[in-house]
Amino acid sequence: MKASANAGLNWLDRGEPELDRARDALRRVVTAGDRADALVENIRTHFRMGVRPRTYLDINDVIRGALTVVGDKLRTNRIAVRADLNERLPRIRGEQIQLQQVLVNLIGNAIDSMATGDGERLLSIKSEVHQSRYVMVSVQDTGKGLEPGTDDRIFNPMFTTKEDGMGMVLAICRSIIGAHKGEISVIPDKGPGAIFHFAVPFDPGSAS
Helix, strand or coil: CHHHHHHHHHHHCCCCCCHHHHHHHHHHHHHHHHHHHHHHHHHHHHHHHCCCCCEEECHHHHHHHHHHHCHHHHHHCCCEEEEEECCCCCCEEECHHHHHHHHHHHHHHHHHHHHCCCCCCEEEEEEEEECCCEEEEEEECCCCCCCCCCCCCCCCCCCCCCCCCCCCHHHHHHHHHHHCCCEEEEEECCCCCEEEEEEEEECCCCCC
């Protein structure tokens, strides 16, 4: 929301204001506000009534939605995106807003990791079948990577590698994926960066 608002101000502050682009930026603020409102209401409902009813989802649609949410931040930090999405994946049963938030969190961490580096800035996202019963999503970056010994603690509440971090983002991701009967993990990349994976089970009788 902040990135879109700043973009709108920049278009308006030009010698000849770019009104159409400013309107587009403000529309993105409204859309992001609606998503934030839906996320907060989703969490409130979860604690009031337990797990919300789940629907059949195409995980690729969830990925595309998350990329739309962080689009301004990707462009601001000049990060290229490579998406390798299997379009023949079976559907999963899940809560779309929660799963999208997991991806937004993972992508946001990847952006932060690459934003201060001088090397290649590439975000790679992949969807595939895993172990014949899961749909797996991988989020890979070319950032500074993980400090040695942190990969087994990084999902713990209150553990953070950021100076201004609270250590809750990845813990929330693990909680959401666990509620979907899935697993989330991280491995250091062979080069710079890290790769986060999460996998959730699918209904063998479903079709994408």
